[in-house]
Amino acid sequence: MVVAVVGLGLIGGSVGLGLIESGFASHVVGYDRDLNVAYDAQARGCVHDVVSELCRLPEASLVVLAPPPRAVGSCFVQLIETVGPTTAITDCCSVKRTVMAEVPPALRAHFVGGHPMAGLHVSGAQHARSDLFRDAWWVLSTYAETDVTALRRVESMVYALDARPVQLDPHDHDEHVALLSHLPHVLAAVLVQMGERLPGQFIAGGSWRDLTRVAGSPPPLWEEILSANRHAVGEALAQLRAELELFECVLATDDHDALRRYLTDAVAARHRLGGQASRESG
Numbered sequence: 001m002v003v004a005v006v007g008l009g010l011i012g013g014s015v016g017l018g019l020i021e022s023g024f025a026s027h028v029v030g031y032d033r034d035l036n037v038a039y040d041a042q043a044r045g046c047v048h049d050v051v052s053e054l055c056r057l058p059e060a061s062l063v064v065l066a067p068p069p070r071a072v073g074s075c076f077v078q079l080i081e082t083v084g085p086t087t088a089i090t091d092c093c094s095v096k097r098t099v100m101a102e103v104p105p106a107l108r109a110h111f112v113g114g115h116p117m118a119g120l121h122v123s124g125a126q127h128a129r130s131d132l133f134r135d136a137w138w139v140l141s142t143y144a145e146t147d148v149t150a151l152r153r154v155e156s157m158v159y160a161l162d163a164r165p166v167q168l169d170p171h172d173h174d175e176h177v178a179l180l181s182h183l184p185h186v187l188a189a190v191l192v193q194m195g196e197r198l199p200g201q202f203i204a205g206g207s208w209r210d211l212t213r214v215a216g217s218p219p220p221l222w223e224e225i226l227s228a229n230r231h232a233v234g235e236a237l238a239q240l241r242a243e244l245e246l247f248e249c250v251l252a253t254d255d256h257d258a259l260r261r262y263l264t265d266a267v268a269a270r271h272r273l274g275g276q277a278s279r280e281s282g
Contacts, residue, residue, distance in 0.1 A: 001025045003157075004060040006075055008032040008041035011092045011116065012066030013125030014132040015161065016046040021130045024160035029058060033071070041125035059084040062153055065091040069224045073102040080106055088150035090114040090157070094177060095228040096141050096170035103143075112154040113141035113170060115177070116163060121216045133163040141170045178232035183240065185222055186233065188215035 003025040005016045012030070019025040030047030031054050032038040038050040051057055055078050063083065065075055072091055079089065090112045093099045103111050118136035120127060138158040142151060158165040168176070192215045195204065226233055250258045 001062065002027045002029070002058060002060045004028075004057045004063045005030045005047060006032075006054065006057075006063065006065045007067030007071070007092075008038055008046060008125050009066065010120060010123050010125065010127050010132075012064065013041050013044065013046040013128030014130065015064050015066060015092070015157075016041070017044070017128050018130040018133065018161045019157065020045065020048070022160045022162075024157060025062075029060070031057060033067070037125065041128070044125050044128060046125050046128050054078045055082060057082050060087060062157060063087060063089045064157070065089065065093075068221055069093050069095060069099070069228050072099050076102060076104055076107060080104060083107070083110060086149070088112065088147075088153040090140075090154045092116055094181065094225045096139070096168075096173045098228045100141060100143070100170050108143045108145050109147045110150050111143070112146060112151050113139075113173075114154065114158075115139040115173065116158075116161075117177075117181070118163070121214050123218045123221065131162065133158075133161040136163045138163040138165050139173050140165050140167050141173060142167065174229050174232045175235070178229055178236040179239075182226060182229055182233050183236045185214050185217060186226070186237070188212045191215070 001024060003016070003019055005012045005028060008016070008030050009032075012032075016028045016030060020028055027049075028047045029049045029051060030038055030041055031051050032041065035050070035052055038047075041047055042050050054075065057063070057079075059082070063079065065072055067075065072093060083089065087110055089107060089110045091099055091114055093113075094115055096113045096115060100111075100113050116133050116136055116138045118133045120132070138161075140151070140154060140158075155165045188211060191208075192212050195208070195212070247262065250262055
């Protein structure tokens, strides 16, 4: 199995590293628009070889696209000329509607949209881990014309990385991640800026660190993600505003029973969700 990985940051590097260590791929070739990044990923063991141009990728059984969201569209144009008749293509972007709208009709039989619900708040192949996706959900989205062989090959890759594939419609995916992934990043960004205005922020404890950890994620990447999913994130923010107003009312009435019920319901909800949550998403 020859696999090509396009975009050799944390996610692409971890995909390559995991596929090599699992034995899924006999050869992994990588491309990154920054050639120094590509060579660093090669030195890290994330890929066997690198190419200097996307059009120089060899014919592969599987192409994994892991560049920043805005760069995915340009990849499709070049891949039309390089993919073989049985090549499967997938991506790792955090937003699915915009990506899948950009896939040319000629590639739709080959393409399976993907999003691993795992990541770290640091970037770069130097932080790549072969176990990054272990036990994480990996969302897959298809077209009506997606070839079943392509889907099965991508599913096999996901299993090789010890992740759990789940199929979702692109619209449903974007609504889900707006609340489960993108909104937490917004809240972390808001909280740290509020906290910075306090004279005694040095007294912050573990709960503050847990809630704000993802505020250290790369701003250029998250600007792209939030912009691409701005409508769904806007809806999630509206729901949050309504929920905060409800909580504010409970607190303002000094109704101890109502406050305890709200917090008890939150604990129960956390337990119900605890078995479904995966690692920090990107």
